[in-house]
Amino acid sequence: MNQLGEIVRKIIVKPNLRYICMEVKSLLGRMHMVKSSFLLVVRLLLDLLGLFVELKSTGSLEQYGFARNRIWSIDLDPPPSPSDISHKAYVDLILTHSEEDMKIWPHRYDCRLRVALGPTGDLMLTSRIRNTNTDGKSFTFRFAYQTYFFVTDISEVRVEGLETLDYLDNLKNGERFTEQEDAITFESEVDKVYLSTPTKIAILDHERKRTFELRKDGLPDAVVWNPWDKKAKSMADFGDNEYMHMLCVEAACVEEPITLKPGEEWKGRQEISAVPSSYCSEQLDPLRLLLRG
Numbered sequence: 001m002n003q004l005g006e007i008v009r010k011i012i013v014k015p016n017l018r019y020i021c022m023e024v025k026s027l028l029g030r031m032h033m034v035k036s037s038f039l040l041v042v043r044l045l046l047d048l049l050g051l052f053v054e055l056k057s058t059g060s061l062e063q064y065g066f067a068r069n070r071i072w073s074i075d076l077d078p079p080p081s082p083s084d085i086s087h088k089a090y091v092d093l094i095l096t097h098s099e100e101d102m103k104i105w106p107h108r109y110d111c112r113l114r115v116a117l118g119p120t121g122d123l124m125l126t127s128r129i130r131n132t133n134t135d136g137k138s139f140t141f142r143f144a145y146q147t148y149f150f151v152t153d154i155s156e157v158r159v160e161g162l163e164t165l166d167y168l169d170n171l172k173n174g175e176r177f178t179e180q181e182d183a184i185t186f187e188s189e190v191d192k193v194y195l196s197t198p199t200k201i202a203i204l205d206h207e208r209k210r211t212f213e214l215r216k217d218g219l220p221d222a223v224v225w226n227p228w229d230k231k232a233k234s235m236a237d238f239g240d241n242e243y244m245h246m247l248c249v250e251a252a253c254v255e256e257p258i259t260l261k262p263g264e265e266w267k268g269r270q271e272i273s274a275v276p277s278s279y280c281s282e283q284l285d286p287l288r289l290l291l292r293g
């Protein structure tokens with residue numbers, strides 16, 4: 001198995017996600033993999049830990065569904081994909097229904113997550129979910145890549161691409177608002193689901209002069225989350241001060257759940273790259289660029 005496969009194997013064999021994150025970080029430290037782009041990729045790979053697929057019909061399931069808390073397996077003979085020809089480093093994780101889970105969510109499905117690394121350190125996540133029910137029933141789910149970005153100082157971070165959009169505020173019972181700020185910056189707890197977002201979002205880390213570019217497909221919404229100090233302290237698996245150095249931005253499908261009939265398949269994709277902070281925000285929206293002439 002290649003190195004990526006080995007890291008992913010370590011990630012999926014243990015249940016406590018953020019704990020494993022620390023484990024893998026230390027493993028990588030020992031391996032002296034200091035090339036910054038690679039470390040970036042690894043950090044992003046750790047974000048897989050937060051992948052959540054909410055498979056849910058009615059009744060109460062665990063927060064954000066059960067798929068993220070299950071042990072996924074590695075497909076040792078993954079199908080080739082034309083878009084991954086230049087990215088030989090990829091691994092496919094698969095999850096399928098179990099008899100146990102069918103007691104709480106009575107559907108058959110196949111989930112496949114392809115994790116691919118580009119030659120310059122880009123991380124590409126592609127998910128496919130197929131309804132394999134044999135009883136003719138459709139099912140519905142929500143989806144998000146719960147991606148934690150490492151930032152130098154959260155108070156110096158700006159997110160671009162979400163200005164003026166409507167959002168659901170999870171801190172206000174999911175009430176709908178319109179973003180009024182010219183620039184999205186952070187000075188307190190935030191937990192928002194931006195709706196109908198553009199396909200590109202940028203997270204600018206001023207202090208490090210680095211911008212993360214997030215590109216997505218099939219995932220119309222974007223969650224932005226930082227617990228800030230008080231909530232961080234109340235979370236057992238989150239360091240008291242870690243909120244200063246993280247921002248969670250998630251390509252997601254939250255407002256309108258996805259429904260699949262038997263035999264249907266859904267595909268979603270998130271790609272992340274790091275670019276120097278000379279990055280021009282207008283690259284986010286080609287239309288905006290055109291309109292400004």
Ligand SMILES: O=P(O)(O)OC[C@H]1O[C@@H](O)[C@H](O)[C@@H](O)[C@@H]1O
Pocket residue numbers: 050063064146170191192223225248250
């Ligand atoms: O601790 P968890 O379950 O991984 O969730 C962390 C956060 O994840 C974000 O995706 C949610 O919007 C927040 O509401 C949540 O608090």
